[in-house]
Amino acid sequence: MIGVLQEMLSYPFLVRALTVGLLVALCASLLGVSLVLKRFSMIGDGLSHVGFGALAIASVVGIAPLYLAIPVCIAASFLLLRMSESTRIKGDAAIAMLSAGALAIGVMVVSMTTGMNTDVYNYMFGSILSLSAADATLSIVLSGVVLVLFVLFYPRLFAVTFDESFSRATGIPTRVYNAALATLASVTVVLGMRMMGALLISSLIIFPVLTAMRIGKRYLSVTILSAVVAAVGFILGMIVSYVYEAPSGASIVCVNIVLFLLFAITGAIRNAVTKK
Amino acid sequence: MSLIQVNNAAFRYDGKEVVSELNFEVEHCDYLCIVGENGSGKSTLVKGLLGLKTPYSGSITFGEGLTARQIGYLPQQKESQRDFPASVQEVVLSGTLNSMGIRPFYTRAQRNNALTQIERVGMLQHKNAAFRELSGGQQQRALLARALAATQKLLILDEPIASLDPVATADMYHLIEEINKHHGVTVIMVSHDPHAAAHEANHVLHLEHQQLFFGTASDYRKSDIGKRFLGGEGR
Numbered sequence: 001m002i003g004v005l006q007e008m009l010s011y012p013f014l015v016r017a018l019t020v021g022l023l024v025a026l027c028a029s030l031l032g033v034s035l036v037l038k039r040f041s042m043i044g045d046g047l048s049h050v051g052f053g054a055l056a057i058a059s060v061v062g063i064a065p066l067y068l069a070i071p072v073c074i075a076a077s078f079l080l081l082r083m084s085e086s087t088r089i090k091g092d093a094a095i096a097m098l099s100a101g102a103l104a105i106g107v108m109v110v111s112m113t114t115g116m117n118t119d120v121y122n123y124m125f126g127s128i129l130s131l132s133a134a135d136a137t138l139s140i141v142l143s144g145v146v147l148v149l150f151v152l153f154y155p156r157l158f159a160v161t162f163d164e165s166f167s168r169a170t171g172i173p174t175r176v177y178n179a180a181l182a183t184l185a186s187v188t189v190v191l192g193m194r195m196m197g198a199l200l201i202s203s204l205i206i207f208p209v210l211t212a213m214r215i216g217k218r219y220l221s222v223t224i225l226s227a228v229v230a231a232v233g234f235i236l237g238m239i240v241s242y243v244y245e246a247p248s249g250a251s252i253v254c255v256n257i258v259l260f261l262l263f264a265i266t267g268a269i270r271n272a273v274t275k276k
Numbered sequence: 277m278s279l280i281q282v283n284n285a286a287f288r289y290d291g292k293e294v295v296s297e298l299n300f301e302v303e304h305c306d307y308l309c310i311v312g313e314n315g316s317g318k319s320t321l322v323k324g325l326l327g328l329k330t331p332y333s334g335s336i337t338f339g340e341g342l343t344a345r346q347i348g349y350l351p352q353q354k355e356s357q358r359d360f361p362a363s364v365q366e367v368v369l370s371g372t373l374n375s376m377g378i379r380p381f382y383t384r385a386q387r388n389n390a391l392t393q394i395e396r397v398g399m400l401q402h403k404n405a406a407f408r409e410l411s412g413g414q415q416q417r418a419l420l421a422r423a424l425a426a427t428q429k430l431l432i433l434d435e436p437i438a439s440l441d442p443v444a445t446a447d448m449y450h451l452i453e454e455i456n457k458h459h460g461v462t463v464i465m466v467s468h469d470p471h472a473a474a475h476e477a478n479h480v481l482h483l484e485h486q487q488l489f490f491g492t493a494s495d496y497r498k499s500d501i502g503k504r505f506l507g508g509e510g511r
């Protein structure tokens with residue numbers, strides 16, 4: 001396995017893809033802790049579909065995809081936040097409506113112009129080959145920024161995740177931190193979409209946290225475990241993808257399923273032992 | 277100017293009025309107990325005081341320079357927090373956030389404050405325990421410690437004794453009294469316990485979709501509504 005990894009690292013484009021992917025996977029898993037615990041995981045899904053729509057339109061119009069998709073996704077994330085907070089309309093149904101709508105618009109735009117080519121296929125299912133050097137640099141910078149902001153906001157993100165009304169009642173500007181969370185998540189989703197595909201990117205947000213929660217009992221340990229699981233899952237997934245020539249997104253998700261099962265079994269055994 | 281002044285406030289959910297004609301004030305160092313039946317609007321009023329819900333009409337004004345950042349709050353138990361992965365220490369520490377300014381991380385002083393509050397509620401041996409694995413009463417105490425960590429001025433407690441055993445209840449009252457009397461923290465407490473209204477607090481607010489009574493605890497004991505609520509105990 002080390003041999004395969006060494007072989008992979010001898011291709012510059014793979015090194016690029018691995019670096020970007022690893023950073024994005026870390027961002028997604030860290031933000032995922034808050035998103036999942038706040039019951040916002042559907043937002044990640046919604047964002048990826050909106051991102052697909054934006055990428056499709058960008059590629060037809062001929063704008064650099066990231067420059068269009070990132071602002072559009074940030075705007076959509078605020079909308080999604082409002083929707084999930086609103087008690088009037090059913091939040092989850094509204095999110096599903098928005099994401100299906102964005103996906104459909106993306107597909108329509110593409111099929112009416114360039115047709116369903118490999119570009120579109122790549123956006124849906126992910127491909128490491130689609131990452132240009134310029135994109136890679138931007139991605140590395142942005143995901144670095146996301147990671148730094150996550151660390152700086154850590155105590156505040158914990159507070160708004162654990163108990164939003166307490167935080168708001170005691171004078172914490174929770175809206176600001178929710179907006180920050182949504183913005184960081186949007187950037188992460190767009191960056192990760194090229195590699196994972198629109199249909200699978202939200203798994204990077206959801207899987208590592210749920211896996212970590214099988215074993216971790218404290219917030220800090222869940223956060224750290226989640227990052228470790230994401231990194232291991234990503235690298236193993238990329239190796240699987242390389243060896244079996246499978247799409248990267250699907251390979252990473254499959255590895256994550258295995259990790260989840262391993263953690264779930266370990267957690268169950270530990271609980272059974274400590275109960276005795 | 278009082279610490280909190282409520283003028284003719286009313287609250288609605290989806291156009292339906294749940295509580296109205298609220299007129300009372302809370303002075304510095306008061307210990308106010310809010311009583312009333314289930315659904316009479318106690319938690320709604322508390323949310324109004326905390327700025328989580330805006331009054332439909334009337335006003336709630338803070339005086340004496342009181343800001344939200346000086347308030348500690350113990351919410352009525354929520355199911356949603358019950359499976360959250362967090363240690364007692366992490367939970368209590370998050371209470372100190374409102375005094376953090378723009379610094380990104382907790383200071384040693386904040387950590388010490390959190391530990392002090394954990395000790396105060398008698399949870400020191402559980403400080404590293406997982407919050408979700410505590411009993412209901414222990415969770416309640418951890419959340420009280422968080423509320424204490426958040427304030428030196430005003431403590432708002434929504435049914436703090438709901439899942440406590442008699443010993444823990446007595447401890448809780450003792451603790452609240454100490455905080456109120458010796459540390460000069462104003463306390464507003466929602467309770468179903470007649471004993472709390474009659475003997476712990478010095479002011480009582482009785483709600484029944486409207487304000488049935490507001491005044492001192494001793495007046496409340498003598499009033500008709502007070503006698504009815506307190507039963508045999510009021511005399």
Ligand SMILES: Nc1ncnc2c1ncn2[C@@H]1O[C@H](COP(=O)(O)OP(=O)(O)OP(=O)(O)O)[C@@H](O)[C@H]1O
Pocket residue numbers: 289290294312313314315316317318319320321352
């Ligand atoms: N989020 C909400 N949406 C709509 N109606 C609500 C909401 N919260 C409370 N209500 C209604 O407002 C009324 C008052 O509720 P509130 O929670 O203030 O009562 P309470 O006095 O705290 O009761 P309890 O003793 O059970 O805690 C109830 O009739 C309740 O149905």
Ligand SMILES: [Mg+2]
Pocket residue numbers: 318319320352434
């Ligand atoms: Mg209530």
